[in-house]
Amino acid sequence: KDRGAAVGVRREVDADGRVTMKPVKKGVRDFTFGRILGEGSYSTVYLATDRQTLREYAVKVLEKKHIIKEKKIKYVNIEKNTLNRLTEHPGIVRLYYTFQDETSLYYVLDLCTGGELLGVLKKTGTFDVECTRFYGAQILDAIDYMHSRGIIHRDLKPENVLLDEQMHVKITDFGTAKLLRDPRDPRPPEETPGQSGEDDERAASFVGTAEYVSPELLTDKSASTASDIWAFGCIIYQLLAGRPPFKAGTEYLTFQKIVKLEYEFPHGFPSAARDLVERCLVLDPAQRFTVEHIKKHEFFAGQMFGKELWRMKAPRLRPYV
Numbered sequence: 001k002d003r004g005a006a007v008g009v010r011r012e013v014d015a016d017g018r019v020t021m022k023p024v025k026k027g028v029r030d031f032t033f034g035r036i037l038g039e040g041s042y043s044t045v046y047l048a049t050d051r052q053t054l055r056e057y058a059v060k061v062l063e064k065k066h067i068i069k070e071k072k073i074k075y076v077n078i079e080k081n082t083l084n085r086l087t088e089h090p091g092i093v094r095l096y097y098t099f100q101d102e103t104s105l106y107y108v109l110d111l112c113t114g115g116e117l118l119g120v121l122k123k124t125g126t127f128d129v130e131c132t133r134f135y136g137a138q139i140l141d142a143i144d145y146m147h148s149r150g151i152i153h154r155d156l157k158p159e160n161v162l163l164d165e166q167m168h169v170k171i172t173d174f175g176t177a178k179l180l181r182d183p184r185d186p187r188p189p190e191e192t193p194g195q196s197g198e199d200d201e202r203a204a205s206f207v208g209t210a211e212y213v214s215p216e217l218l219t220d221k222s223a224s225t226a227s228d229i230w231a232f233g234c235i236i237y238q239l240l241a242g243r244p245p246f247k248a249g250t251e252y253l254t255f256q257k258i259v260k261l262e263y264e265f266p267h268g269f270p271s272a273a274r275d276l277v278e279r280c281l282v283l284d285p286a287q288r289f290t291v292e293h294i295k296k297h298e299f300f301a302g303q304m305f306g307k308e309l310w311r312m313k314a315p316r317l318r319p320y321v
């Protein structure tokens with residue numbers, strides 16, 4: 001039963017004139033669907049307008065029979081539970097409500113009119129230090145919030161970093177997230193349903209996108225918050241260099257470079273950024289920088305985090321030359 005939050009109430013008067021307020025759920029008919037914004041492996045994201053309020057949203061549509069055939073029901077539940085846990089942070093795409101009809105599931109989410117960070121990066125080629133600091137800080141702030149809510153993204157990459165109309169960051173695509181025990185959940189671990197740990201077949205089968213996957217995910221299948229820090233290091237490198245640190249002709253060769261830490265910096269790569277990347281791209285997750293270390297690193301000297309950061313005006317995008 002789909003219990004997405006009811007989004008309105010309707011008055012009902014019974015025979016004796018007693019008035020009751022009934023929750024009303026939105027449905028497909030309440031939206032006018034527009035163009036396709038993006039296509040995931042099991043979903044399509046459309047631009048859609050709420051016909052009552054005329055507000056624009058992104059609506060992610062998942063086809064039920066495709067999900068069942070591909071045995072992805074677990075991923076769908078993980079994504080919904082994750083999005084429902086990550087509600088009050090400006091750097092995370094927000095899920096407003098969900099509903100379904102006989103063929104599909106619908107998630108109504110923030111519209112990010114700036115599109116994917118990857119697309120913007122491809123246009124400018126590279127980001128200069130000021131832009132890399134701003135976008136790096138917003139991505140780090142969102143990672144910090146996710147981890148504080150017991151969620152590991154596991155597939156962070158420039159395609160999953162979206163931009164809203166103020167060109168601020170909105171992290172998305174949580175179908176492959178790992179939900180640690182919810183720190184607020186008072187029940188003892190054995191009583192927490194399913195996702196507190198990681199069910200084996202999901203752990204064994206899942207690996208993120210080749211260029212950003214951490215070495216520990218390739219060697220002993222274990223993902224931790226440090227896996228998101230590895231991806232963060234790859235993203236900082238890519239913003240300044242215009243390409244990811246580990247990229248080879250095939251996925252297998254890319255994995256080889258990762259586990260052997262085989263990468264180098266282009267000439268002229270800024271030294272503070274280089275030092276930061278080198279402390280994120282550490283093979284041993286226990287030796288890798290944490291969010292706290294990164295916030296204190298000279299590359300982010302003077303950079304505000306938290307509420308102030310999200311009030312800042314996004315810098316004009318300039319390439320690093």
Ligand SMILES: C[C@@H](Nc1nc2c(c3cc(-c4cn[nH]c4)ccc13)C(=O)N=C/C2=C\CC1CC1)C(C)(C)C
Pocket residue numbers: 037038039040041043044045058060093109110111112113114115116159160162172173174
């Ligand atoms: C990464 C994702 N692409 C996208 N996902 C979302 C978009 C989105 C918007 C544009 C866009 C907007 N204007 N121009 C382009 C391009 C790609 C988008 C959005 O606005 N709101 C929520 C989204 C996703 C939320 C859902 C995962 C929970 C894939 C490729 C997986 C479909």
